[in-house]
Amino acid sequence: MEAFRRHLRDRGLPVTQQREVVAAAVFFAERHVSVGDIEQGLLRQGEHVGKATVYRTLELLQSADLIQEHDFGEGFKRYEPLAARGYHEHLICLRCGRVEEFASERFERMSTLIADEHGFRHHHHRWEIYGVCPECQRRDPTARRPPTPQREEHER
Amino acid sequence: MEAFRRHLRDRGLPVTQQREVVAAAVFFAERHVSVGDIEQGLLRQGEHVGKATVYRTLELLQSADLIQEHDFGEGFKRYEPLAARGYHEHLICLRCGRVEEFASERFERMSTLIADEHGFRHHHHRWEIYGVCPECQRRDPTARRPPTPQREEHER
DNA sequence: TTTCCTGCAAATCGTTTGCATTAAA
DNA sequence: TTTAATGCAAACGATTTGCAGGAAA
Numbered sequence: 001m002e003a004f005r006r007h008l009r010d011r012g013l014p015v016t017q018q019r020e021v022v023a024a025a026v027f028f029a030e031r032h033v034s035v036g037d038i039e040q041g042l043l044r045q046g047e048h049v050g051k052a053t054v055y056r057t058l059e060l061l062q063s064a065d066l067i068q069e070h071d072f073g074e075g076f077k078r079y080e081p082l083a084a085r086g087y088h089e090h091l092i093c094l095r096c097g098r099v100e101e102f103a104s105e106r107f108e109r110m111s112t113l114i115a116d117e118h119g120f121r122h123h124h125h126r127w128e129i130y131g132v133c134p135e136c137q138r139r140d141p142t143a144r145r146p147p148t149p150q151r152e153e154h155e156r
Numbered sequence: 157m158e159a160f161r162r163h164l165r166d167r168g169l170p171v172t173q174q175r176e177v178v179a180a181a182v183f184f185a186e187r188h189v190s191v192g193d194i195e196q197g198l199l200r201q202g203e204h205v206g207k208a209t210v211y212r213t214l215e216l217l218q219s220a221d222l223i224q225e226h227d228f229g230e231g232f233k234r235y236e237p238l239a240a241r242g243y244h245e246h247l248i249c250l251r252c253g254r255v256e257e258f259a260s261e262r263f264e265r266m267s268t269l270i271a272d273e274h275g276f277r278h279h280h281h282r283w284e285i286y287g288v289c290p291e292c293q294r295r296d297p298t299a300r301r302p303p304t305p306q307r308e309e310h311e312r
Numbered sequence: 313t314t315t316c317c318t319g320c321a322a323a324t325c326g327t328t329t330g331c332a333t334t335a336a337a
Numbered sequence: 338t339t340t341a342a343t344g345c346a347a348a349c350g351a352t353t354t355g356c357a358g359g360a361a362a
Contacts, residue, residue: 014316014361035351050319055352071229076351091274100274111285118247118256119290128282129267134275170336170341191326206344211327231352232326 001027003083007064018049022057026067032078032099072099072128093133100133157183159239163220174205178213182223188234188255228255228284249289256289 004023008015025038033041035054042049058079061067070078072092078099087108088101107127115122160179164171181194189197191210198205214235217223226234228248234255243264244257263283271278 012316012362016317016361018318048319051351052320052353053318056317071227073227091271091276093276094279100276102270102274114258115247115285115287118258119293120247120249120256120285120287121293122285123250123287125285126282127284129271129276129278130281131271131276131279137275137277168337168341172336172342174343204344207326208328208345209343212342 004061004064004066007066008060013060018053019057019060021045021047022049022054023061023066026058026061026079027081027083029081032070032080034076034078036076072097089127089129091129091131093136094130095132095136098133098135160217160220160222163222164216169216174209175213175216177201177203178205178210179217179222182214182217182235183237183239185237188226188236190232190234192232194235228253245283245285247285247287249292250286251288251292254289254291 001020001023004019005015008019021042022038025041026033029037029041035051035058038054039049039051058067058069061079062069066082067079068082070080070090072078072090074097086103087105089104089107091100091102092098104127107125111125112122157176157179160175161171164175177198178194181197182189185193185197191207191214194210195205195207214223214225217235218225222238223235224238226236226246228234228246230253242259243261245260245263247256247258248254260283263281267281268278
């Protein structure tokens with residue numbers, strides 16, 4: 001939050017109400033929110049911020065390295081705060097969309113190694129595991145993932 | 157090709173001209189073609205197949221487990237034939253979009269292990285490494301990825 | 313004031329769908 | 338003939354963009 005204000009001031013950009021609430025929405029979210037989640041959350045608090053502004057602020061936050069964008073193949077993107085959390089990978093539930101994390105410094109190193117072997121300069125990597133979480137297995141051991149349009153909360 | 161015909165006959169579905177050419181376009185492509193690539197390729201051969209039919213055929217090929225869909229974050233999907241090729245992961249060039257493969261039975265096992273640790277039932281995983289390929293490094297050691305709208309060949 | 317932002321609506325772009333027409337079996 | 342597929346154009350859904358009006362510095 002403070003880091004974002006500093007980032008903006010450092011390059012002479014205005015610190016607006018909208019930028020503050022959108023940043024807060026991502027920083028203080030449980031985790032991995034979609035643009036829909038952010039809008040819903042803000043509306044619930046009585047804040048109204050236009051979609052375009054949400055997208056523009058997310059872009060700013062990314063270029064400031066304060067959040068990270070993810071695409072888990074749901075048809076829309078999710079965002080997570082980067083502050084003070086080490087590198088980690090994601091485990092995604094195909095039924096409810098819940099996202100868990102697991103550490104992997106080790107894979108970071110392996111990726112670099114493999115890139116080297118192919119002569120590539122390593123930039124980043126993605127390791128995602130898709131499956132069915134314990135709760136969903138218990139709930140219905142056979143069902144398949146229902147389509148999830150971006151409207152309500154998708155987290156958990 | 158033959159497997160696709162068999163798959164169709166087995167469920168009483170017509171083996172049409174369009175299905176054959178679209179399937180061939182993916183099977184015999186160098187690799188990892190987009191819908192745009194497929195259309196272009198067919199047009200070049202004088203074949204005209206509607207976009208909708210291309211998408212519908214790709215869906216069929218996927219449910220027959222003959223091709224695999226990928227999303228490398230370019231804004232559109234790519235498809236690769238699954239025939240006779242072992243499990244492998246992808247190394248993607250951020251500048252030219254070129255895709256290389258590397259084997260990884262080992263990571264298949266690791267994914268299952270990690271899923272187990274979290275109580276998830278493992279379904280599939282994704283391990284992708286993004287970087288800059290040797291040619292692009294040589295060409296211009298500092299440039300960044302240009303946006304790539306889906307029009308022409310994206311492969312290589 | 314000046315400059316940069318915001319909100320809205322329109323535009324984009326890949327992908328999907330409805331429906332009248334046409335091709336397989 | 339019967340049944341299912343095709344092609345076109347319209348619909349979709351997330352994201353982006355143009356622009357008139359509004360808020361920071």
